[in-house]
Amino acid sequence: MKAWFDAAAVGLYVHVPFCASLCGYCDFFRVESPGGVPVGFEALLVEEAALFGETPPLQVDTVFFGGGTPSLLGPDRLGRLLAELGRVFEIRPSAEITLEANPETVNEASLAGWRQAGVTRLSIGVQSLTPGVLAALERRAPAATALAAVELAARSGFKHLSADVMSGVPGQGGGDLEDTVERLAELPLDHLSVYSLDLHPKTPLWEAVAAGNLTLPGDDEAADQFLAVHGILQQRGFEHYEVSNYARPGGRSRHNLRYWQGGQTVGLGPSAWSRFKGRLWGNPRSLDAWTRRVREGGTPPGDAERLTPEREREDRVIFGLRVSDGAGLQDLIDLFAVDQREADVVLKPLLAHGYAVVEDSRLKLTVQGFLMSNEVLTYLLPRSWPRARPEA
Ligand code: SF4
Structure with missing residues (x-):
């Protein structure tokens, strides 16, 4: 099997957990923060990165800013953070640097700034182009904003561009998913993720379904949607390279392939996971507990699992x-x-x-x-x- 990453390097994941508002289905570690990313958060990330400082420095060939909404950082702050991380790690010039972006944070200025900061790959959280589906998910950006964000990003010259879409959402039927996927596949994206909704207990969407106010698509309908999406994307030149991921030639996510092939990764930020030097551990899903762990230092932490x-x-x-x-x-x-x-x-x-x-x-x-x-x-x-x- 071809290894899609260089075993002499690590992948770096940076979790920025802040969101302008919270979506009703989401189970990621995230914190509502209408004022954006609090001042001082990046300094803590850099402090945590320093725990991985080595001589010579660790080589990094993929960086992934996930969240939360890491695009809330804006180009200047993101650029400074990348520069600081580049003082701890050796981020290779050929590194894939992915930023997850919510549509409402995408505009001409932010796109130019992120490219200038070193971002090579943008992953836009579209989820659906059907208003009723977006409403069920409590997404902030309407369909027109989501579509405009992807079109603008494509025109701005991002060579590697991905969109996230969600299947299995209550009220998603009658070709809604297929329509969303077809419209996105017409654009010059080189990657599309189609995630099946995972209903997490205690989320608002779970409560609405449990109370009978919303109904999930049945298994047969979900299977039909999966096969229809597969057919549409194959016709448009996408390869189905992972259960939920499709790529045009050259568009596979190098960072995610590193996870799926068991490569080494360093995770920074609350809830981020590291698989490093034979150990596996996750950071606390709490800002306070994560901050304490960073301040106490010590990597890997005592509760890290030894990988046999x-x-x-x-x-x-x-x-x-x-x-x-x-x-x-x-x-x-x-x-x-x-x-x-x-x-x-x-x-x-x-x-x-x-x-x-x-x-x-x-x-x-x-x-x-x-x-x-x-x-x-x-x-x-x-x-x-x-x-x-x-x-x-
Ligand atoms: S889905 Fe994304 S934007 Fe919505 S709450 Fe979760 S992390 Fe935030």
């Missing part, structure tokens, strides 16, 4: 089955603790139902398999427990 070879293998299989490159058969055989003949018996139903194929010694899910990916993983993974999780 078994855990690394299991992650390679789980993440591998999410991407079109698939999971290595040898990893599966080791994970099952079986021989090739027994592995063939386990895999036979998946191949017979057309959920997967074996190519180049890798098990790759088909589009039908992507559609059923949770079921496929549930089918496969208990088989690894006797060996990979001896304590279970």
